[in-house]
Amino acid sequence: MxxxxxxxxxxxxxxxxxxxxxxxxxxxxxxxxxxxxxxxxxxxxxxxxxxxxxxxxxxxxxxxxxxxxxxxxxxxxxxxxxxxxxxxxxxxxxxxxxxxxxxxxxxxxxxxxxxxxxxxxxxxxxxxxxxWGDSVNPVDPDLRLTADGDGYRLNGVKRFSTGSGVGEVIVINALVEGGDYDGQILAFVLPRDIEGLEIVDDWDYLGQRLSASNSLNYHNVRLEAGDLLGFVTDEPVSTLLTPGIQLAFANFYLGIAEGALARGKQILLGRKNAWLFSQAETYSQDPIFQRTVGELKARTAAVAALAEKLGRKFDALLSKGAHVTQAERAALAVDIAEAKVVSTEVGVEVANRIFEVTGSSSTANSVGLDLYWRNVRTHSLHDPVDYKKIEVGAYFLRGESQPLSLYT
Incomplete structure (x- = not known):
């Protein structure tokens, strides 16, 4: 090997x-x-x-x-x-x-x-x-990766494999059984058309419908040395991968909130009259609707400021490379967890409450305003945000950081 x-x-x-x-x-x-x-x-x-x-x-x-x-x-x-x-x-x-x-x-x-x-x-x-797609969902049972001569054999099932239906390659992580690396976790890169890989086109969910997040069945897939990417370790800089995806989620939810606000503004400005009890000429001039939009816009802006700050901070820590310490990694992970909490709540709130200012006509299927809510509601369930709150609280109160995982 x-x-x-x-x-x-x-x-x-x-x-x-x-x-x-x-x-x-x-x-x-x-x-x-x-x-x-x-x-x-x-x-x-x-x-x-x-x-x-x-x-x-x-x-x-x-x-x-x-x-x-x-x-x-x-x-x-x-x-x-x-x-x-x-x-x-x-x-x-x-x-x-x-x-x-x-x-x-x-x-x-x-x-x-x-x-x-x-x-x-x-x-x-x-x-x-x-x-690059992936097949690393940790809530499914681990894939079975067994040493086989100069290579490996891979068997098992993984759901929620984002990008697997369209990616040229798919990343998998698995614990090795046997061979020189017995008991270690290795990362492999598989071509989508590798023999023995069955891509099940079963992603039929409320939102994120084009994320190609299929289920994958591995039937005695042969992996060669050239497919091996490397070790999955607890080296602090390498484990920044997980805070990185969590910060990507925060930006993703923020973007959906901004998109819902922009679409809501367009619809609201297009309404030519006003509510029958209103003193305003149009809905967009009504203080009630202005207040709701102002509240949602302000909260979204606050999340944006935090996300932008953390993007720069993430790059700054990455620049230290192998010299990143575990303490630095833990502190940044908690900062990003804070952003994950507020971006989740603001994303869902904005995508939901924007209907309050756009009216019943905006619920028509032809309008499609529901797409923002369906998307953020679906993906924000990726990992329970309450656990991110606990992560933040434990660190703030006692300086405790969570065990390393694909979620923390």
Missing amino acids: TVLSTELPRVPYTGNADNAELANWRAVAEQLASNLAADALDRDRKNEQPFAEVRQLREAGLLNLLVPAEFGGAGAHWETAFEVVRILAAADGSISQLLAYHYINQSGIAFYAPVESQAAWWKRTVQGGWL
Whole structure:
């Protein structure tokens, strides 16, 4: 078997995004969001695998946003990636989720792969134009990965495998049975068409209908040494992957709230009359409706300020690479948990209460205002937000951090 390096990970993310980088990719994301918004409701209703949407992400250059420039990528920063996720979420939650998970999965190259193999992986993802899906849902029983000669055999089932239906590759993590790495967790990268992998097109949920979050059945799938990405360890910098996805979620929920507000504003301004007991000429001039919108807008702005601050903070800590301490990692994870709490609650509240100012006519299926609520309500159940509150409280009161997991 191939012997993997035990050298500390080489994380290629350094420094912070400048205004030019942010402005450039903000413009790219806004243009794509405009395109996606035009038919988001129709595509949601069709509930088809989003191959065409992934092609748009690829053509916009967003799949390689975080790939180091030396390997053909944009060499951008996580702050920029989080903002792109936020902008796209305002238009199409499903595609925003696909991209957010892609960034996390692709970054496994930096967090898991040995130094000597990282360059090859970065080049392969750029040359192949890969979207990275995953199959790591920890609430399902672990996959069974057994050593088999110079490779491995993989069996089992994983639900909620985001991007698996459309990604060129899929990341899996599994505990090894037997062989040189018995008892260790390894990360592998599988092509979507690998023999023995059954992709079950069963994602038929309330929202996020185009996130390609299928169930996967592994039937004695053969994995070779070349499919092995690296070890999944508790090295502090490597475990920043989980706070990273949680911060992506916060930006995702924030973007949905901003999208619901923008659509609600459009509908409200289009109402030409006013409530029969109102002294105002139009609904948008009525203080009652202005108050509701003002409250929702202010809360959303507060979440935005926190999300932007944490995007910069995430990049700053990543810049320390292998020198990140466990204490620093824990502190940032709690900061991000705070953002996860307030973004979840604001996202759900805004997507729900926007109907209070748009009226009964806005509940028509043709309007599609429900798409924001369906999307944020579906994904905000990914992991119970109450546990994030406990995480924040335990750290604040006693300095206690949660055990490492794919959720904390």
